[in-house]
Every structure is written in C-alpha cells, then in structure tokens.
Amino acid sequence: MKKHNYSAGPCILPQEVFDKSAQAILNFNDSGLSLLEISHRSKDFVAVMDEARSLALELLGLEGKGYQALFLSGGASLEFLMVPYNLMKENGKAAYLDTGTWASGAIKEAKLFGETVVVASSKEQNYNHIPKGYTVPTDADYFHCTSNNTIFGTQMKDFPSLEMPIVCDMSSDIFSRVIDFSKFDIIYAGAQKNMGPAGTTLVVIKEEILGKTARVIPSMLDYAKHIKAESMYNTPPVFPVYASLLTLQWLKNLGGIAAIEKINNAKAALIYAEIDRNPLFKGASAIEDRSIMNATFLLNDEAHAATFDALWKAAGISGLPGHRSVGGYRASMYNALPLESVQVLVDIMKELESKV
Amino acid sequence: MKKHNYSAGPCILPQEVFDKSAQAILNFNDSGLSLLEISHRSKDFVAVMDEARSLALELLGLEGKGYQALFLSGGASLEFLMVPYNLMKENGKAAYLDTGTWASGAIKEAKLFGETVVVASSKEQNYNHIPKGYTVPTDADYFHCTSNNTIFGTQMKDFPSLEMPIVCDMSSDIFSRVIDFSKFDIIYAGAQKNMGPAGTTLVVIKEEILGKTARVIPSMLDYAKHIKAESMYNTPPVFPVYASLLTLQWLKNLGGIAAIEKINNAKAALIYAEIDRNPLFKGASAIEDRSIMNATFLLNDEAHAATFDALWKAAGISGLPGHRSVGGYRASMYNALPLESVQVLVDIMKELESKV
Numbered sequence: 281m282k283k284h285n286y287s288a289g290p291c292i293l294p295q296e297v298f299d300k301s302a303q304a305i306l307n308f309n310d311s312g313l314s315l316l317e318i319s320h321r322s323k324d325f326v327a328v329m330d331e332a333r334s335l336a337l338e339l340l341g342l343e344g345k346g347y348q349a350l351f352l353s354g355g356a357s358l359e360f361l362m363v364p365y366n367l368m369k370e371n372g373k374a375a376y377l378d379t380g381t382w383a384s385g386a387i388k389e390a391k392l393f394g395e396t397v398v399v400a401s402s403k404e405q406n407y408n409h410i411p412k413g414y415t416v417p418t419d420a421d422y423f424h425c426t427s428n429n430t431i432f433g434t435q436m437k438d439f440p441s442l443e444m445p446i447v448c449d450m451s452s453d454i455f456s457r458v459i460d461f462s463k464f465d466i467i468y469a470g471a472q473k474n475m476g477p478a479g480t481t482l483v484v485i486k487e488e489i490l491g492k493t494a495r496v497i498p499s500m501l502d503y504a505k506h507i508k509a510e511s512m513y514n515t516p517p518v519f520p521v522y523a524s525l526l527t528l529q530w531l532k533n534l535g536g537i538a539a540i541e542k543i544n545n546a547k548a549a550l551i552y553a554e555i556d557r558n559p560l561f562k563g564a565s566a567i568e569d570r571s572i573m574n575a576t577f578l579l580n581d582e583a584h585a586a587t588f589d590a591l592w593k594a595a596g597i598s599g600l601p602g603h604r605s606v607g608g609y610r611a612s613m614y615n616a617l618p619l620e621s622v623q624v625l626v627d628i629m630k631e632l633e634s635k636v
Numbered sequence: 637m638k639k640h641n642y643s644a645g646p647c648i649l650p651q652e653v654f655d656k657s658a659q660a661i662l663n664f665n666d667s668g669l670s671l672l673e674i675s676h677r678s679k680d681f682v683a684v685m686d687e688a689r690s691l692a693l694e695l696l697g698l699e700g701k702g703y704q705a706l707f708l709s710g711g712a713s714l715e716f717l718m719v720p721y722n723l724m725k726e727n728g729k730a731a732y733l734d735t736g737t738w739a740s741g742a743i744k745e746a747k748l749f750g751e752t753v754v755v756a757s758s759k760e761q762n763y764n765h766i767p768k769g770y771t772v773p774t775d776a777d778y779f780h781c782t783s784n785n786t787i788f789g790t791q792m793k794d795f796p797s798l799e800m801p802i803v804c805d806m807s808s809d810i811f812s813r814v815i816d817f818s819k820f821d822i823i824y825a826g827a828q829k830n831m832g833p834a835g836t837t838l839v840v841i842k843e844e845i846l847g848k849t850a851r852v853i854p855s856m857l858d859y860a861k862h863i864k865a866e867s868m869y870n871t872p873p874v875f876p877v878y879a880s881l882l883t884l885q886w887l888k889n890l891g892g893i894a895a896i897e898k899i900n901n902a903k904a905a906l907i908y909a910e911i912d913r914n915p916l917f918k919g920a921s922a923i924e925d926r927s928i929m930n931a932t933f934l935l936n937d938e939a940h941a942a943t944f945d946a947l948w949k950a951a952g953i954s955g956l957p958g959h960r961s962v963g964g965y966r967a968s969m970y971n972a973l974p975l976e977s978v979q980v981l982v983d984i985m986k987e988l989e990s991k992v
Contacts, residue, residue: 281668283668283669285669285673287673287674287675288675289675289871290672290673290674290675290676290871290874291673292673293670293672293673297672298661298662298670298672298673299662301661301672302658302659302661302662303658305654305657305658305661306654306655306658312637312639313639313641313954314649314654316646316649316653316654316657316833316834316879317641317643317646317647317648317649317654318643318646319643319644319645319646319955320646320834353709353710353711353835353873354709354710354714354856355709355856355870355871356870357855357856357869357870358710358856360854360855360856361854361855361856361857385855388855389854389855389856392852392854470871472871472874476672477672477874477875478672478676478871478872478873478874478875479709479835479836479873479874479875479876480835496748498716498717498745498748499713499716499717499741499744499745500710500711500713500714500716500717500745501717513713514711514712514713515645515646515711515826515828515834516834517709517834517835517836517873517876518646518828518833518834518835519833519834519835519875519876519879520835520873520875520876523672523875598669599675
C-alpha cells in the first residue's frame with residue numbers, strides 16, 4: 281500500500297534520495313567501494329562536501345555575500361551552546377525570542393554563558409502564536425529566534441531588522457520558502473526535515489561576525505576552526521552529508537526554493553481550508569502564525585478520535601498524532617511530501633464528517 | 637576487480653553491513669518506509685538503539701557492571717572536551733599520556749579546563765613507541781590514554797592500574813582484541829574503524845564516576861543527561877547507529893572479540909613477518925609496541941616506490957600510503973579486512989623483491 285508519511289522528523293525525503301544513497305552504499309561513484317568504507321579525505325568525498333556546501337549557499341541566495349556553509353554533527357541542540365560560545369562576549373548579553381520547546385532549549389543553554397534576555401514569550405498560551413511588538417535591547421551581542429515551531433505549528437512570517445547579528449534556528453523550515461536569508465548572520469538547521477537524514481547540521485555563517493568575544497572556545501565548538509578546515513575539522517558524518525547533497529540536488533532540479541514554496545503553499549492551503557471548513561475540526565495555532573510545514577489541529581469532539589484514527593491508518597497515513605504537549609493531530613508537510621498525500625488526508629477528514 | 641581496502645578510516649566494513657543497510661534505506665523492517673524517513677521515537681528505531689547499546693556492553697563484557705553505553709555524535713574529537721567537562725574538577729587536575737596526534741589533540745582541549753599533566757610523551761621520537769615507566773600524579777581527577785595510534789602504528793599492550801578513573805580513546809582498536817575493559821571508567825570510540833560508518837561515537841561510562849566536579853555542563857556535553865535520555869537526548873544519527881548495530885551483530889555472530897582477535901593476530905603476524913623478512917622494507921614503529929590494526933612500514937630505498945606503488949595498485953589495493961607525518965606505507969587491518977587481503981599485499985612485497 282502507498283504510504284503517506286507525516287512524520288515530524290526525521291521525515292519523508294525524495295524517493296530518488298533513497299534510491300541513490302542505497303546505491304552509493306553498495307558501490308559509490310562506480311568505484312567498487314561502498315560510500316561507507318572510503319576515506320573522508322578521498323577526492324570523491326571531498327567533492328561531495330564541497331558541492332554540498334556551495335549548493336546550500338546557492339539555494340539560499342548567499343553565494344558571494346561573505347557566508348560560509350558547514351555540515352557539522354551534534355544536531356541543532358549542539359548549536360544551542362555553540363552560538364553563545366562563539367557570539368556572546370564575556371559579561372555580554374544575548375536576546376532570545378521564546379516561541380516553543382526548541383527556542384526554550386536554546387535559551388536554557390545560553391543562560392549558562394551570560395545574561396540572556398527573553399524579549400517575548402508565548403509560553404503562557406502554550407506557544408499557540410508568535411509574539412509580536414517586542415523590543416530587543418540594543419546592547420545585546422546577538423538576537424536568536426526559531427523560524428518554525430514543529431510541535432506547535434507556528435511559523436515566523438516576519439523577522440526583525442536589527443543592528444546586531446541575527447541568529448535563526450531554521451531546523452524545521454529551511455529550504456521551504458523564499459526569505460531574504462541575507463538578513464541573518466547565522467542560520468542553523470538539523471538536516472532531518474527538509475535537507476536529509478538525521479546526523480548532520482547545516483550551519484551558515486556570515487564570517488565577519490566571528491572572533492569578537494575574547495572567549496576561549498574548545499576546538500570542536502569553534503566555528504572559525506570548522507570554516508578554516510572546510511567543514512572537515514574531524515571526520516564528518518559521511519553518509520548523512522551525502523544524502524543531504526542528494527536532497528539539495530533534488531531541490532535544485534525542481535527549481536529551487538521558489539518552486540518548492542509554491543507546492544508547500546498549495547499543500548498548506550489545502551489542509552488549512554479543510555480544518556477551517558470541516559465542523560469536526562479546529563486549528564491549534566493562531567491563524568496568522570500558521571506554519572506551512574506543520575499543521576496542528578484538534579477534533580472538536582474527542583469521541584470521534586477512534587473513528588478518525590482508524591480511517592487515516594487504513595489509508596496508509598503514518599505519523600499524524602500531535603505532540604503530547606498539544607495533543608490532537610499534526611500534519612507535517614515537509615518539502616518531499618507530495619500534494620497527493622495531503623489530498624488523501626483531506627478526503628479522510630471529509631469522510632469522517634459524512635460518517636458521524 | 638576484487639578490492640583490498642586498507643583505508644585508515646572510515647574503513648572497510650563487512651559486506652553484509654553494506655547489503656543490509658542499503659536494503660533498510662529502501663524498506664526498513666518491511667515497513668514500506670525508509671530507515672531515513674522514520675521517527676527516531678518510533679518503536680522500530682528505539683529497538684535499534686536499545687540493542688546497539690546493550691550489544692556493545694555485552695561484547696565488551698561490561699553488562700551488569702555499572703556501565704552505560706551511549707551512541708553520540710560529534711566524533712571522538714567532541715569527547716576531547718566532554719571528558720574534562722564531566723570529570724575535571726574546578727581547579728582540578730588531569731593526567732594524560734601523549735602517544736600521538738589524537739592524544740595530543742585531547743591534551744590541547746583538556747588544557748582549556750584546568751591543569752593538565754602530560755605524564756610522558758614520545759613526541760620527540762615522532763611517536764614511534766609507547767612511553768613506559770611513567771608516574772601518574774595521585775591527585776589527578778582522571779588519567780587519559782589512547783589505546784591505538786592509527787597514524788604511527790603503535791598500540792598500548794598494557795594499561796596502568798590506578799586509583800583514579802581511567803579514560804581511554806579506543807577509536808581505532810575497540811572490539812579488536814580481548815582486554816579487561818572493566819579497568820576503564822570511560823571508553824570512547826568514533827565508529828568509523830571497527831564499529832560502523834562515520835557519524836556516531838560510542839561512549840561507555842561507569843556511571844558512578846559522574847556528578848563529582850561541581851562544574852556547570854551544557855546539556856549536550858553532559859554524559860548524565862545522555863544516560864538519563866537513553867542516548868536519545870536529541871535526534872540521534874539514525875543511519876550511523878543502525879549500521880553500527882549491524883556491524884556489532886556481525887561481530888557477535890563471528891564469535892565476539894575473542895574470535896576476531898585471533899584473525900587480527902594472524903593478519904598482523906603475516907604482514908610484520910614480511911616487513912621483517914623482506915630486505916626492501918623496514919617497520920616504522922618499535923617492535924614491542926606494534927599495532928595489530930595499523931602496520932606502518934617504509935622502503936629502505938625510496939627509488940623502489942614507483943614500482944611498488946604500481947604493483948599494489950594493479951592488485952586492487954587501495955588506501956596504503958602512510959600518513960604524511962610518517963611517510964611510507966600503512967596497512968590498516970581493521971576487523972572487516974580479510975586475511976586474504978593481507979596475503980595479497982605480502983605477495984606484492986615478495987614480488988617487488990623478486991623484481992628489483
């Protein structure tokens with residue numbers, strides 16, 4: 281049966297990424313060797329890393345603008361401490377916007393390094409919206425935000441214009457919509473949503489912001505050392521980087537971010553229209569802040585849950601239950617999820633309406 | 637043509653690991669989904685992580701002895717700072733044995749945290765042997781050593797008995813020989829030699845040594861947090877962990893470490909006998925410290941290099957050149973390299989002798 285994979289991450293990737301990466305494990309570049317058994321310093325893998333780094337910048341429109349792309353490991357959670365290590369001055373100050381579980385995790389780590397001002401938070405409303413109208417202290421070393429909140433289904437539509445470096449965790453919506461990425465000084469993203477499998481983290485850095493803290497930074501946490509080593513300071517996560525390159529190539533061949541944004545908008549329009557139309561359902565997040573990646577919604581009457589769950593499971597849908605902190609359902613519609621899968625879900629929602 | 641892969645790491649893995657992991661990318665556990673697109677919280681992947689953790693302890697003979705196994709990311713290089721973060725007291729002291737490039741890298745990071753005593757070093761002799769007869773200060777918070785030095789082809793045959801915690805970087809010889817692993821309090825190893833592909837790091841910790849430094853540890857660097865989260869504090873590197881599990885299963889089916897040690901000893905005996913017998917070659921490291929994983933050797937007359945290089949390349953051998961800091965050749969004979977491949981190399985060395 282055809283599967284419709286709504287997993288919130290790690291998540292669906294293009295079929296050609298599965299096919300090509302499986303083939304590379306059996307015989308990489310027709311070398312007679314597996315991708316898993318070659319040196320990361322081999323010409324073939326250095327070419328993979330170089331292309332992944334330059335393609336990431338190309339897709340984001342950041343080539344030739346003073347940015348460097350790194351494929352690190354440790355996940356976005358390691359960036360939570362690398363950011364203050366690299367940007368917060370001794371006795372300095374950082375400003376954070378608290379929009380969800382991951383933003384809150386980043387704040388917790390920053391507090392270990394110095395004064396961390398939370399400029400606004402929607403925690404009291406269970407993060408059901410993006411705070412607006414906040415003020416960022418002008419003496420902060422940087423401002424940190426999270427562009428998309430997977431768990432709560434909210435997404436920042438506007439980003440502040442500030443004199444200080446802006447850092448954004450784009451783990452769950454990078455490469456999904458057109459933004460002026462040059463507004464940001466550091467963008468980081470765990471690969472396992474729109475970029476590849478779990479195991480690598482893209483970090484895009486405007487080089488000129490580094491080296492200003494006077495802080496002693498352990499080597500593995502030092503962005504400057506990773507840039508100098510061309511993202512090979514130590515053995516990189518070879519397979520995750522390769523599969524990420526394949527995913528970025530797929531996106532480029534599709535027409536880049538502008539092309540996928542149209543598809544993503546169509547998917548989001550389809551599901552949200554049904555959520556708003558169907559009297560059995562309601563959206564979980566503020567309408568103006570709805571994420572085009574993760575649509576969170578609830579049944580108005582929990583008594584229909586068993587019937588609904590049986591229907592979508594029978595249709596080959598997986599990964600639909602919402603996170604325990606919101607409940608209900610979450611339709612994660614990352615880049616590789618086809619519009620057809622959203623139509624299947626919408627049809628099931630209509631079918632439920634006709635049955636109850 | 638049959639390949640003989642002497643890559644120093646990432647390196648050869650068992651063919652069944654390539655076959656099974658490629659299949660899991662196409663259809664994992666017959667679920668109709670790729671291993672790359674499922675949630676790390678799914679029942680199927682939680683089972684992978686649990687089995688990998690318990691099988692690592694089982695193979696090391698450490699089950700039920702107060703140890704925990706973690707599959708982290710960041711590589712052994714991230715452990716260079718996690719070890720002092722977790723074990724070195726504020727105003728404490730650590731003792732390190734300097735046996736090569738990676739030991740030296742670990743020392744450099746420890747120095748950022750506090751007094752770091754280098755108890756002995758073979759650096760002046762280009763790390764061609766393992767220092768012996770050193771004294772470890774009894775007031776050190778821990779002692780750190782590196783069991784095998786990939787670049788220089790040396791290996792520790794004995795480990796000191798000490799009252800303090802002993803930490804060992806076993807990246808390049810873990811699971812290759814029988815040792816009383818319960819002598820150690822932390823063992824860490826990047827996967828990409830005997831355990832799996834690049835992208836995950838095994839850390840084995842005797843739990844009772846944690847929580848004694850009064851140091852504030854960022855979450856991602858805190859062993860206790862990773863243990864509490866059962867190695868899922870954040871999204872783990874799914875594919876590298878799965879391929880590592882397959883490699884550990886292969887080793888268990890083969891008969892475990894005792895069985896592979898016999899094969900490894902046979903491979904090492906074969907190559908070193910030829911290095912010592914063949915008048916064209918000489919070993920690069922002290923005989924009593926020779927590594928059974930990495931045999932380093934040189935031509936007595938560089939004039940024969942072009943002929944030798946042509947011969948081994950024609951025989952399907954790859955990855956044989958030595959590291960630039962030693963020169964010559966390095967035959968890396970990790971667990972998955974068959975004895976047959978060593979025989980091919982030895983035959984080429986004999987052929988060279990007959991030709992010149």
